[in-house]
Amino acid sequence: MARIYKRGKSWYLDFTYKGKRIRRAVGKDRKTAELALKDTEVRIAREEHLGIHENKRVLFEEFAEEYFEYSRANKAKSSFERDVLSISHLKEAFGGVLLSEISTEQIEKYKIMRRNEVSPASVNRELACLSHMFTLARKWEIISHDPTKSVKKFKEPPGRIRFLTYDEINQLLDNCAPHLKPIIITALNTGMRKSEILNLEWRSVDLIQKIITMRKSKNNEMRTIPINNTLYKTLLDIHTTDCKFVFHKDNGSPYRGIKNGFNAALRRARISDCTFHDLHHTFASHLAIEGFSLQLIRRLLGHKCFRVTLRYAHLSQESLRSAVMKLNSKIGTILAQAKKKEKFTLINPYIITIGGLV
Template structure:
């Protein structure tokens, strides 16, 4: 019958000359388990939660006794990240997203806890990592990294390298909702007035379609149905760096953000007219792109757009033109389901969460309208003295 024990260790108690194995309330305390498998003695740190250590030792001893115990090979976090990126992430996510994953892990994880064995990393170390990061990065950035770490450790557990994820009880930070900005009609006209002629149609298309920047850049002439006044979103144009030292990069076509982003957008008469004129004046390109520079290359979001996009009244992001389009649809009373389809949101809940606060209040007089529908006439209620 296998036997084991739970051991408490505390760095603070040890520094103060106290018995580090005795009970204490220090946040630095951790619990470990000790047991034997055959002639081999195994000692494993679990974390700051004693109940968690009790659960692990109970499960481990049960597996040792019934012959189902399996001791996973030790692997460092850096080595497992390589394995996870190669076997899980690379086949499933877009190249641009994979590039961002690698950068974030290299900058914030590999250099701090990447050298440690997976089985040795504790919840306390993950919390310390996040507490340091929140001092220099936004809550959203920290949450994105934590989500990635949770996924990495989930697969480490699923593939048998660890039993419990050290990220399991690490909470995300509260993210304050950013104030959504959009241009009013008079601001749109002023912005278009100050745009160079070659760039004006690009901005107009953004305002009147709500397309994302990459979707606009990847738009081809064959995506426009001139008879039905419809623009079809089929792809996105992205850039990848060949060398960040000299800024050399190349462009490529990618699928839109999600499968719901493949959509048909209604084209207004004014936009149709502008695009017809733009088609006559713009260079013909092998890729059949609508928006190109004078050399026939796609517009560069890190150069041309940032330089040319100078709103006349105040500073807004280019992405705020997407919000502007949405606000225009809401202002003219379009159905929220139609707005969802035009934006390419996966669910109507996404649309409501982002734009519900600017929807008009339509519940005034609902009681009176209900009475009229049921009873056929509006009831006039007068005060009377009995």
């Protein structure tokens, strides 16, 4: 006997198939749920295969180890490290629980508990990780139901944007250590992320074509970044065939921790409220201010989602406003001259007439 019922804002289908009770979310409205019910009843009557399999008895932490391997092989290093952090918190809540027995209600309680400890954005990253884990678990036929489907993420405030003015850029470059200067110049002229810069290899830098090719970026997609003249001179000065890394220590290993050196430069330059990632924002912000399109900025930064690039839209709007105001100034001058000429044309015949009478 199959039935439908509502829990929260979702409708669920409850039926027995081959002696096993199955419950699954089917939609947000009753009509959709009724259609799913009718379809399931017909298919059961016809003894059709419903694509349902037995849940395997796998503990959350056991599956987490499998997911780690997947994440390490298929994601960028930064994303893998984010997964490791997320799962460390998820294990505290779901450790010792069978993957198939984790419910939507438990996940909602976890969401509320974590919100009392960290920001909405951090909770959302953990929920995204958990959701992907369940997606893979279903794909690999470990479970038959995904309890994260109806769990909504928190609304996040707009991302913080801090970018350096040209005066601040000059101050920063004047006060940074010699080994940091080319790293900062690269960030300011390419918008590359810190991990991309520190792991950059000479094989990805074409000084003839003046292009940097990012073969594995944050979104696992290749992108190319033009090298401008400032960056070209900088890279030419430090170019070497003795080491594969563009930026490296004396022993040839790449720099890892530059935070202390960068913060020291900021203190000497008297620049506050700034992180290395703000150089990424500085690159994009000045492009937007100069009037370049958001689509172009998106391509240069390697954003997969256009929504992320929209954070620079207000700067782009100011640039458009400035352009229109310049147009207003020029057209206003033309109109003023035309009006003056028109006034002279109307008065002049009258003067001639008077002159004739005189």
